[in-house]
Amino acid sequence: MCVRLRLDPQVLPFCTARDIRETVREVVEELSLPEGGLWLDTNLCTADVPLENLEAICEAYEEFCF
Secondary structure: OOEEEEEOOOOHHHOOHHHHHHHHHHHHHHHOOOOOOEEEEEOOOOOOOOHHHHHHHHHHHHHHHO
């Protein structure tokens, strides 16, 4: 079974980069398997998300997902 988990776009404008990093780390540690099956999804199309948070999401994905 594949889990598709979406980071909530309603809280992304209010998170810190550290909050985002910790959220991604926790999700990957709890739900990912060596065989795969975790799909992290983020709706980044809202103008109220600071660029720093978008960068934090990309960096966290690179650090914990690859």
